[in-house]
Amino acid sequence: xxxxxxxxxxxxxxxxxxxxxxxxxxxxxxxxxxxxxxxxxxxxxxxxxxxxxxxxxxxxxxxxxxxxxxxxxxxxxxxxxxxxxxxxxxxxxxxxxxxxxxxxxxxxxxxxxxxxxxxxxxxxxxxxxxxxxxxxxxxxxxxxxxxxxxxxxxxxxxxxxxxxxxxxxxxxxxxxxxxxxxxxxxxxxxxxxxxxxxxxxxxxxxxxxxxxxxxxxxxxxxxxxxxxxxxxxxxxxxxxxxxxxxxxxxxxxxxxxxxxxxxxxxxxxxxxxxxxxxxxxxxxxxxxxxxxxxxxxxxxxxxxxxxxxxxxxxxxxx
Amino acid sequence: xxxxxxxxxxxxxxxxxxxxxxxxxxxxxxxxxxxxxxxxxxxxxxxxxxxxxxxxxxxxxxxxxxxxxxxxxxxxxxxxxxxxxxxxxxxxxxxxxxxxxxxxxxxxxxxxxxxxxxxxxxxxxxxxxxxxxxxxxxxxxxxxxxxxxxxxxxxxxxxxxxxxxxxxxxxxxxxxxxxxxxxxxxxxxxxxxxxxxxxxxxxxxxxxxxxxxxxxxxxxxxxxxxxxxxxxxxxxxxxxxxxxxxxxxxxxxxxxxxxxxxxxxxxxxxxxxxxxxxxxx
Amino acid sequence: xxxxxxxxxxxxxxxxxxxxxxxxxxxxxxxxxxxxxxxxxxxxxxxxxxxxxxxxxxxxxxxxxxxxxxxxxxxxxxxxxxxxxxxxxxxxxxxxxxxxxxxxxxxxxxxxxxxxxxxxxxxxxxxxxxxxxxxxxxxxxxxxxxxxxxxxxxxxxxxxxxxxxxxxxxxxxxxxxxxxxxxxxxxxxxxxxxxxxxxxxxxxxxxxxxxxxxxxxxxxxxxxxxxxxxxxxxxxxxxxxxxxxxxxxxxxxxxx
Numbered sequence: 001x002x003x004x005x006x007x008x009x010x011x012x013x014x015x016x017x018x019x020x021x022x023x024x025x026x027x028x029x030x031x032x033x034x035x036x037x038x039x040x041x042x043x044x045x046x047x048x049x050x051x052x053x054x055x056x057x058x059x060x061x062x063x064x065x066x067x068x069x070x071x072x073x074x075x076x077x078x079x080x081x082x083x084x085x086x087x088x089x090x091x092x093x094x095x096x097x098x099x100x101x102x103x104x105x106x107x108x109x110x111x112x113x114x115x116x117x118x119x120x121x122x123x124x125x126x127x128x129x130x131x132x133x134x135x136x137x138x139x140x141x142x143x144x145x146x147x148x149x150x151x152x153x154x155x156x157x158x159x160x161x162x163x164x165x166x167x168x169x170x171x172x173x174x175x176x177x178x179x180x181x182x183x184x185x186x187x188x189x190x191x192x193x194x195x196x197x198x199x200x201x202x203x204x205x206x207x208x209x210x211x212x213x214x215x216x217x218x219x220x221x222x223x224x225x226x227x228x229x230x231x232x233x234x235x236x237x238x239x240x241x242x243x244x245x246x247x248x249x250x251x252x253x254x255x256x257x258x259x260x261x262x263x264x265x266x267x268x269x270x271x272x273x274x275x276x277x278x279x280x281x282x283x284x285x286x287x288x289x290x291x292x293x294x295x296x297x298x299x300x301x302x303x304x305x306x307x308x309x310x311x312x313x314x315x316x317x318x
Numbered sequence: 319x320x321x322x323x324x325x326x327x328x329x330x331x332x333x334x335x336x337x338x339x340x341x342x343x344x345x346x347x348x349x350x351x352x353x354x355x356x357x358x359x360x361x362x363x364x365x366x367x368x369x370x371x372x373x374x375x376x377x378x379x380x381x382x383x384x385x386x387x388x389x390x391x392x393x394x395x396x397x398x399x400x401x402x403x404x405x406x407x408x409x410x411x412x413x414x415x416x417x418x419x420x421x422x423x424x425x426x427x428x429x430x431x432x433x434x435x436x437x438x439x440x441x442x443x444x445x446x447x448x449x450x451x452x453x454x455x456x457x458x459x460x461x462x463x464x465x466x467x468x469x470x471x472x473x474x475x476x477x478x479x480x481x482x483x484x485x486x487x488x489x490x491x492x493x494x495x496x497x498x499x500x501x502x503x504x505x506x507x508x509x510x511x512x513x514x515x516x517x518x519x520x521x522x523x524x525x526x527x528x529x530x531x532x533x534x535x536x537x538x539x540x541x542x543x544x545x546x547x548x549x550x551x552x553x554x555x556x557x558x559x560x561x562x563x564x565x566x567x568x569x570x571x572x573x574x575x576x577x578x579x580x581x582x583x584x585x586x587x588x589x590x591x592x593x594x595x596x597x598x599x
Numbered sequence: 600x601x602x603x604x605x606x607x608x609x610x611x612x613x614x615x616x617x618x619x620x621x622x623x624x625x626x627x628x629x630x631x632x633x634x635x636x637x638x639x640x641x642x643x644x645x646x647x648x649x650x651x652x653x654x655x656x657x658x659x660x661x662x663x664x665x666x667x668x669x670x671x672x673x674x675x676x677x678x679x680x681x682x683x684x685x686x687x688x689x690x691x692x693x694x695x696x697x698x699x700x701x702x703x704x705x706x707x708x709x710x711x712x713x714x715x716x717x718x719x720x721x722x723x724x725x726x727x728x729x730x731x732x733x734x735x736x737x738x739x740x741x742x743x744x745x746x747x748x749x750x751x752x753x754x755x756x757x758x759x760x761x762x763x764x765x766x767x768x769x770x771x772x773x774x775x776x777x778x779x780x781x782x783x784x785x786x787x788x789x790x791x792x793x794x795x796x797x798x799x800x801x802x803x804x805x806x807x808x809x810x811x812x813x814x815x816x817x818x819x820x821x822x823x824x825x826x827x828x829x830x831x832x833x834x835x836x837x838x839x840x841x842x843x844x845x846x847x848x849x850x851x852x853x854x855x
Contacts, residue, residue, distance in 0.1 A: 018672070018675060018677070018681075018682045018683065018686050018687055018690070026683075029491060029493045032493055033408070033492075033493060035400060036400050036403050036404045036408060037404055037408060038400075039396075039397050039399075039400025039401045039403075039404055040400070040401045040404030040405060040408070040409060040418050041404075041414070041418060042397065042401070043401055043418050043421040043422050043425065043463070043467075044417050044418055044421045046421070046425065046460060046463070047421045047424055047425060049436075049440065050428065050432070050433075050436045050440075050460075053435075053436050053439035053440045053444065054432070054435060054436065054439065056439060057435070057438075057439045104335070105335050105338060105339050106339070108331070108332045108335035108336065109335055109336045109339045109340075111332055112332045112333060112335065112336035113336070116329060116332060116333065117336070125336070125340060127587065128340055128343050128344070129339070129340075129343075130583065130587070131343060131347070131580060131583065132343045134514075134517055134518075134521075134579055134580055134582075134583040135346070135347075135521075135576065135579070135580075136520075136521025136522070136523070136550055136575060136576070136579055137521070137523065137524075138521065138523040138550040138551075138553050138554055138575070139350070139521070139553070139572050139575060139576055140346070141554075142553055142554075142557050142568070142572050143346060143349070143350070143572075145557055145558065146557065146565070146568065146569075147349070172342060172343075175339055179339070203321050203322065203324070203325040204325055204329070205324055205325040205328040205329065206321065206324075206325075208328075209328075226427070229427045230427075232429070233427070233428070233429025233430070233431070233432070234429070235429065235430060235431040235523075235524035236523045236524050236550075236554060240554070240557070240558060264429060264431045264524070267431050267434075267435065268431055268434075268524055268527055271434075271435075271438070271527065271528050272527065272528065276443065284435075285435055285439070288431070288432050288435040291429050291431070291432050292428060292432050295424070295427045295428055295429060295432075296424050296427070296428075298427065299423050299424045299426070299427035300420060300423070300424065302423070303419070303420055303423035303424070410662070480695065480697060480699045481699065481701060481702075483657065483660075483693075483695065483699075484695065484699045484701060484761075485701065485711070485715075486657065486660075486688065487655060487657060487688055487692060487693035487695075487765075488688070488689070488692065488711055488712035488715065488764065488765070488768065489685045489686065489688045489689035489692075489712050489715060489716055489768060490685065490711070490712070490715040491684075491685050491715070494715050498711075498715070499701060499702075502702070503702060
């Protein structure tokens with residue numbers, strides 16, 4: 001590697017300088033260590049670049065379409081109507097529906113896994129949930145399209161392609177996120193808490209409800225938030241099963257059973273057909289900016305909650 | 319209602335909910351296998367599509383997905399491992415590190431369609447790479463970074479501190495210690511993260527829409543600057559855009575995609591348990 | 600050239616402060632002559648291990664900690680910016696309380712330090728392997744299975760391997776941080792016996808397992824308490840006739 005070091009070791013150890021001039025070996029280390037540091041810091045640059053390119057293509061909209069028009073209730077690009085409200089409502093409806101399904105299911109499954117299930121069941125269930133996380137969204141979307149939608153229609157809905165169908169598919173896509181993060185949070189609750197509650201005569205359910213869930217609540221909130229983030233950004237499955245109607249839904253008891261179109265699906269469906277640089281093109285990027293900001297806010301908040309936990313974890317740095 | 323009754327009801331309800339989560343997963347997989355298995359034969363896997371995709375095979379789509387997965391690996395793995403080593407071994411607890419961590423958390427949360435927009439704006443148009451394998455690989459590679467970084471960092475942190483101390487006290491430099499002790503011992507975890515990240519990239523559709531995917535390309539890509547078909551997008555196309563598409567071909571395509579992605583997931587978990595068992599400390 | 604009149608290691612007014620300003624060592628001044636077993640003893644948290652780690656700058660790893668004063672090896676300041684830490688650690692090598700073989704064979708363990716220093720000559724490496732194993736009294740037990748995993752050795756053998764691994768670097772100073780803590784009495788005796796041989800070629804600074812061990816192996820000893828050096832001197836004076844009252848009560852087992 002270098003002359004000085006080789007001298008150190010071939011000597012009897014009684015001589016040889018402790019000091020060395022900068023040689024090839026240390027130059028290489030210097031270079032590699034800076035490359036490592038650059039790799040870390042590049043993550044900030046990447047997020048910055050993503051936002052920059054979204055702004056670059058999306059901001060011109062604000063000069064082309066008056067703000068009032070963007071806040072309109074009709075999305076009809078052929079007639080130059082770029083009201084984003086129905087798309088935002090579509091996203092909110094589908095996401096809210098999926099949260100209503102996924103949060104109770106996900107939290108209870110996490111409770112089951114960490115508090116109730118015997119080891120052998122855990123050994124089967126956890127890989128299965130990993131499998132669910134691994135199924136590509138397009139495959140779930142495909143099944144929603146060919147199998148689930150007809151099923152829902154046969155139950156009496158005018159069409160099977162509704163916000164609810166999307167919510168159902170989305171719920172299962174958000175479940176692995178919700179389950180694994182809330183299970184971690186439950187797992188992190190010290191055993192003494194449970195034992196303490198049981199020792200003063202609480203039933204297992206009381207111990208879970210009053211002690212474990214309370215202690216794990218920041219982690220559970222994080223789980224739900226990341227689940228929402230996952231749901232709001234999902235594209236393909238939602239595009240296939242929600243019917244793609246960019247109308248204002250009729251507010252009423254059956255609101256979840258109407259076709260809608262989400263922000264993500266709008267970008268996916270229309271970007272292929274717009275001409276580059278057109279108002280329509282810019283507006284689709286503006287929707288991208290909105291999505292970026294929404295998920296950035298959700299994840300920064302959730303990251304903060306997780307970050308607090310991580311601080312407490314002992315770090316094994318050199 | 320007594321406390322004991324409440325306990326019983328609660329446990330039953332929780333168990334039932336867990337069942338509601340798990341059963342559909344099994345159902346989905348079994349259903350796709352049953353419906354799709356009939357379509358799969360040698361021609362289906364190796365032939366080009368013909369008759370407007372209603373006949374022939376899906377070979378270009380399979381090949382495209384394989385190429386894109388490799389491209390994703392080349393883009394993301396060196397950068398991700400570098401970032402993981404930085405966070406685990408070099409980063410001090412200061413504002414810069416917190417900013418890097420915040421950036422990674424947010425990269426993980428950006429919707430894939432937004433990555434697609436970014437790829438379109440940055441690689442396809444700004445760098446003038448066109449709709450191409452290279453633009454798609456770059457976009458997918460960046461999308462895959464957070465998964466690989468966080469699993470790798472965890473694997474690196476799990477290497478016991480005493481190995482670092484021993485290596486350093488024998489006169490190894492910090493970088494030599496990382497290279498000869500930390501990374502080899504963290505390798506299983508890093509591999510798991512890499513494969514998981516790649517399996518996600520292989521199944522990704524929205525990112526491909528504007529960066530790489532060809533609707534119908536009855537030939538193989540000629541260079542990195544060529545478009546390619548890819549399995550997930552192909553499934554979308556034949557399911558929703560092509561009238562009179564035989565259902566078996568659709569299910570067959572879904573099955574192949576599922577097999578590729580899930581076998582990657584399986585490989586990842588085998589690597590993890592295998593090497594964990596062989597480890598001696 | 601070992602200079603008999605000059606100390607191998609000398610500390611002058613050394614203070615070690617953690618990031619939170621607590622002082623782990625206060626104003627330590629101490630000279631350690633070559634070719635002897637020098638024992639640092641005292642109750643836990645007295646600063647003896649911290650002092651040991653300062654001598655080959657493993658203390659650099661403690662984030663935010665500060666050192667003041669001067670530590671010299673053969674008269675050369677080890678904290679001088681010109682010193683390469685890796686070279687220092689090859690000359691002042693550390694053996695830890697928990698035997699920690701690196702993953703890999705016995706041979707790979709023994710040559711690790713040399714290979715990291717860029718040594719490639721196979722003859723030299725072989726020679727060092729044999730030499731160091733003989734010195735650590737392990738040669739006869741492992742000479743036929745140098746390519747077996749080091750993890751398969753017994754605890755006592757692992758610790759002697761760790762000593763041999765440091766010796767393969769032919770250091771000047773060997774730092775032993777409670778090297779027999781996990782060992783059975785027989786292995787402990789083997790390690791202690793090997794020290795008599797080793798001090799002919801090396802300067803050994805050791806944190807012992809117990810006062811008894813300190814009394815058995817030390818040529819010279821220093822008693823430490825709460826980060827301060829209470830007194831130091833030749834073994835017999837420290838253990839039989841200590842000047843300081845607190846040293847006496849510790850040695851005779853009245854506290855600690």
